[in-house]
Amino acid sequence: xxxxxxxxxxxxxxxxxxxxxxxxxxxxxxxxxxxxxxxxxxxxxxxxxxxxxxxxxxxxxxxxxxxxxxxxxxxxxxxxxxxxxxxxxxxxxxxxxxxxxxxxxxxxxxxxxxxxxxxxxxxxxxxxxxxxxxxxxxxxxxxxxxxxxxxxxxxxxxxxxxxxxxxxxxxxxxxxxxxxxxxxxxxxxxxxxxxxxxxxxxxxxxxxxxxxxxxxxxxxxxxxxxxxxxxxxxxxxxxxxxxxxxxxxxxxxxxxxxxxxxxxxxxxxxxxxxxxxxxxxxxxxxxxxxxxxxxxxxxxxxxxxxxxxxxxxxxxxxxxxxxxxxxxxxxxxxxxxxxxxxx
Amino acid sequence: xxxxxxxxxxxxxxxxxxxxxxxxxxxxxxxxxxxxxxxxxxxxxxxxxxxxxxxxxxxxxxxxxxxxxxxxxxxxxxxxxxxxxxxxxxxxxxxxxxxxxxxxxxxxxxxxxxxxxxxxxxxxxxxxxxxxxxxxxxxxxxxxxxxxxxxxxxxxxxxxxxxxxxxxxxxxxxxxxxxxxxxxxxxxxxxxxxxxxxxxxxxxxxxxxxxxxxxxxxxxxxxxxxxxxxxxxxxxxxxxxxxxxxxxxxxxxxxxxxxxxxx
Numbered sequence: 001x002x003x004x005x006x007x008x009x010x011x012x013x014x015x016x017x018x019x020x021x022x023x024x025x026x027x028x029x030x031x032x033x034x035x036x037x038x039x040x041x042x043x044x045x046x047x048x049x050x051x052x053x054x055x056x057x058x059x060x061x062x063x064x065x066x067x068x069x070x071x072x073x074x075x076x077x078x079x080x081x082x083x084x085x086x087x088x089x090x091x092x093x094x095x096x097x098x099x100x101x102x103x104x105x106x107x108x109x110x111x112x113x114x115x116x117x118x119x120x121x122x123x124x125x126x127x128x129x130x131x132x133x134x135x136x137x138x139x140x141x142x143x144x145x146x147x148x149x150x151x152x153x154x155x156x157x158x159x160x161x162x163x164x165x166x167x168x169x170x171x172x173x174x175x176x177x178x179x180x181x182x183x184x185x186x187x188x189x190x191x192x193x194x195x196x197x198x199x200x201x202x203x204x205x206x207x208x209x210x211x212x213x214x215x216x217x218x219x220x221x222x223x224x225x226x227x228x229x230x231x232x233x234x235x236x237x238x239x240x241x242x243x244x245x246x247x248x249x250x251x252x253x254x255x256x257x258x259x260x261x262x263x264x265x266x267x268x269x270x271x272x273x274x275x276x277x278x279x280x281x282x283x284x285x286x287x288x289x290x291x292x293x294x295x296x297x298x299x300x301x302x303x304x305x306x307x308x309x310x311x312x313x314x315x316x317x318x319x320x321x322x323x324x325x326x327x328x329x330x331x332x333x334x335x336x337x338x339x340x341x342x343x
Numbered sequence: 344x345x346x347x348x349x350x351x352x353x354x355x356x357x358x359x360x361x362x363x364x365x366x367x368x369x370x371x372x373x374x375x376x377x378x379x380x381x382x383x384x385x386x387x388x389x390x391x392x393x394x395x396x397x398x399x400x401x402x403x404x405x406x407x408x409x410x411x412x413x414x415x416x417x418x419x420x421x422x423x424x425x426x427x428x429x430x431x432x433x434x435x436x437x438x439x440x441x442x443x444x445x446x447x448x449x450x451x452x453x454x455x456x457x458x459x460x461x462x463x464x465x466x467x468x469x470x471x472x473x474x475x476x477x478x479x480x481x482x483x484x485x486x487x488x489x490x491x492x493x494x495x496x497x498x499x500x501x502x503x504x505x506x507x508x509x510x511x512x513x514x515x516x517x518x519x520x521x522x523x524x525x526x527x528x529x530x531x532x533x534x535x536x537x538x539x540x541x542x543x544x545x546x547x548x549x550x551x552x553x554x555x556x557x558x559x560x561x562x563x564x565x566x567x568x569x570x571x572x573x574x575x576x577x578x579x580x581x582x583x584x585x586x587x588x589x590x591x592x593x594x595x596x597x598x599x600x601x602x603x604x605x606x
Contacts (some may be wrong), residue, residue, distance in 0.1 A: 053506055071511040074518075080510045086503035090525040103512030151511065 002064045002113045002154040002187055003029050004050070006065040006297060010058030011045055011211075019045050020211045023059065027204075032188040034180050034198035036234070037208035043191045044159060046208075050158050050189065052076050062321035074103075076155075079148030083160040085140040087132040093143050094119070097207035118150040121180065139170045142176075149180060155180065156188040159299040162197060174201050195235050199223065207231045225262075229341050232271045239277070243340070251340060253310050256288055260338045267340035274303065275316040280330045287332045292323050306331060367584070374577035381574050392578035401578060405563035409543050412559065415482035417538035421531065423482075424589050430518070432497040435506075443494070450487045457483060458551035466552070473554050479549040486539035492537070496530035501576030536594055540587065 004048035009023035018114045019042045035043040048054040050061055060067045068076055071113045079100075087096050094115055096136035119125045122142050132140055141161060148156055158177070178201045181188050192198045198205055199219040206216040215227045229240060239250030245252040249263050251270055258270060269300070280287060294323045297303075301316040306329060315331060323329065353400070369383055373393055376385030396402055413467075424446075431442060447547040449457060461480050486497050504526070508518035549559040558566075560583075 013525070033435050051506075051510060053509070072507075072514075073395070074512050076510075077512075078510060080507065082503045082507065084501050084503050086501060088504060088522055088526075090522075099508070100511035147507075192544040 001228070003060040004155055004189070005065075006046070006050070006059070007062060008059040009049065009056055009061070011042070011044070011049060011054070011056050020049075023211070025206055025213065025216065027187055027189060029187055032178070032187045032190060033204045034185075034190040034200060034202040035208050036192060036195060036198045036205050036207045037232070038193055041170070041208045042211040043193075043208050047157055047159050047189060047191045050155070051078055051080055061215070077153060078155045078157055079153030081141070081144045081148050081149055081159065081161040083163055085132070085137075085164075087140055087143055087147075089132055091131075092128065093124060093130050093132070093135070096132065097142055097147045097150050099147065104151070108313065117125055118146045120216045121148045122149075122176075127219060133195075135310040137165055139172065141173060145177065145180070149186070150162060152184075156186045156239045158188065158190045160192055161190075162192070162196070170197065171200075177201060201300060207234060211236075225339065227341065228343055229269055229271070232339070232341060236273060237271045237339075238274050239272050241310050243267055243270060254268060257307055258333060258338060259286055259335050260340050261336040262340070264340040264342055268343060269298060270338055270341055271341055272333055272338050274314040274336060275301065276333065277313065277315045278318075278332040279315070279317050280332040283330055284332070286338070287330050288333060290329050290331055292325055292327045292329060294325055297322070297324055304329075316337060344392070353392040354593050360536040361363050370580050372586075373574050375430060378574070380572045381577060389500065390565050392574040393582070395573075395575045396579045396582065398564075399567065400561040401558060401567065402415035402560065405560035408557070408558065409560040410479060412481055415541045416485050416542045417479055417535050419478070419482045420485035420489045420496055420538050424486050424534075425493055425531070427434070428490055428497055429523075430491040432494060434470060445485045446490045451485045453486065453549075458507065458548040459543060460549070462551040473552055477559075480552055481542040481545065484548060485542055488537040489518065489534045492530045492534040493527060500526050512568045512588065531559055532598055536590065552566040 004027040005023075006023055006025040007332075009020050009229045011017070011020040012018040021247055023046065035046060041062045045054065048072050052068070052071065057071065061069050061113065063076075066148075088099065091099065097109050097115045097118060101114060105116070116125070116128075119128055122140055122145060124139070124146060128141075129140060132143065135143065144161070148253055151190075160229060161177070165173060174197055177190075190198065190201060199222075201206045204217060205219050205222055207222065208214065209230045215222055215231045217225075222231065226235060226237065232270070233240075234268075241253045243251045243253060244255075246263075246267060249259050249261070250257050251260065252258070252265065253270060262272065268307050283289065288310055289307040290313070293305045293307050293312070295304045298316065299319045301318045302322055304315045304317060304323060306313050308331060313331065316321075352533060372385055373381050373383055375388050375390070377387030377389045377391075378385065427446065430436060431439060436442065438581060441472055460478050465479065467477045500523070505518050505523055508522040509515065513521065543556060544558075544561060548559045549562050550565075553559065553562050564579060566575060
């Protein structure tokens with residue numbers, strides 16, 4: 001168990017393509033931090049640099065304050081769970097899990113004891129003699145996890161470990177990863193492109209875009225107060241209004257005055273989730289008139305596309321009856337649901 | 344529909360098998376004939392041609408030489424070819440396809456041209472010993488088999504598996520030996536067998552690179568056949584067939600049918 005610090009990390013494959021720029025990140029002892037971002041944002045590159053599978057072109061990776069940048073991958077004593085599981089096809093489940101301990105020259109009896117223990121914790125005790133090819137995807141990922149946990153790694157790295165599993169298994173597996181990580185008090189880094197998955201599992205989340213961390217906060221803070229348009233868009237904010245003028249808590253968008261709960265200096269954009277826009281009967285403060293352009297049934301709500309003076313907005317409304325296209329509506333933006341963003 | 348297709352398939356298979364096997368069966372039968380020249384059908388039954396095989400010093404020394412050269416060339420092709428393929432499939436190499444083609448190129452050049460070129464360049468010009476040149480020739484013959492077979496299995500093997508071995512404490516070399524090799528074992532054995540058989544049976548290259556003390560079995564057989572047309576040649580053919588069959592059986596026993604199909 002250890003603390004991880006990434007300092008001014010830079011990575012480029014050639015002069016024109018910089019994958020990572022001045023990346024800084026700190027993970028506390030026993031903390032699970034996720035890197036969340038779209039594919040190609042550099043999150044896997046970051047993880048592979050930390051693991052030692054890639055050599056960065058600048059900056060440092062520190063574990064407990066010691067720079068491990070020059071330490072070869074096999075001496076870093078980390079554990080890693082791969083998206084493709086990457087089990088050793090020629091070894092049984094038992095030997096797959098025992099692999100790391102054997103490399104560390106642990107005594108045979110001790111290996112047997114520790115492997116059996118971790119197989120029991122991960123519910124694999126009956127599969128010990130099987131080969132990976134005879135396991136389901138979920139079981140393989142469990143073996144991969146057991147293989148990582150048994151070496152008591154200084155750092156547990158998880159590279160999109162759930163994306164090859166079906167939806168149901170993904171939920172139970174992420175709960176299991178979280179449970180084991182907390183029980184064994186491991187410092188862990190989890191890379192994913194799935195917002196829900198990472199909010200469910202993480203102590204803190206770093207949202208990454210084009211090689212930069214846009215926001216590093218708890219899931220709650222990121223959900224309630226995204227700092228940039230990219231972060232907001234990535235976690236489900238769908239309405240973005242360009243600010244034309246500002247005065248204290250009041251922002252003007254196309255001549256409409258809107259009040260927010262928290263002001264941000266030089267805010268350029270206001271945003272609100274579709275489900276936080278309310279349909280009201282009468283005009284008033286933070287309210288704008290609009291016309292329903294189209295609607296979609298979402299199951300738990302209707303999704304309306306509404307044309308207003310502010311632009312075309314998406315509104316989710318839980319109601320028994322569906323509004324007809326062309327219906328006139330009043331949209332209300334609760335002050336605390338309307339967020340100001342700097343870019 | 345399916346039945347008709349099966350019939351066509353069956354007929355074609357039977358015809359192909361017949362043309363493949365019938366000549367071999369004839370050779371086997373002629374090996375036991377008592378006539379002084381190869382004749383079919385045979386008159387009388389004898390093992391004398393088999394004992395004559397072992398009475399020919401050219402055959403015995405040729406067999407030994409072919410065995411040594413085939414073994415050495417196959418091992419050399421693996422020792423050079425496997426790291427080469429590893430580099431080409433696991434590292435970012437510029438002009439990768441170009442290299443791949445280069446190492447497969449001996450297949451595209453007629454073997455007789457390789458033999459002549461090596462003789463002219465290495466034996467006549469550089470004055471390299473004949474045996475060394477012969478070994479180089481057979482190594483060139485073998486390399487494409489290693490490159491092709493091992494590339495196929497390296498591409499199929501998930502690169503993350505090796506990375507996992509590194510993460511869990513194996514150095515690159517150790518991971519290659521303990522994780523990569525066991526998982527490409529079938530292709531290594533298949534490549535070795537193909538190398539061995541092709542080198543062992545090769546005539547065009549050996550023909551240019553033989554000398555008074557250096558004769559390979561196939562060229563010895565060819566020489567013998569030019570002077571004597573007796574069933575000794577049939578007898579040695581039978582022995583070679585048995586030898587190859589034994590090798591196949593060994594592979595099948597060690598690795599299973601799958602490895603044979605890879606060849």
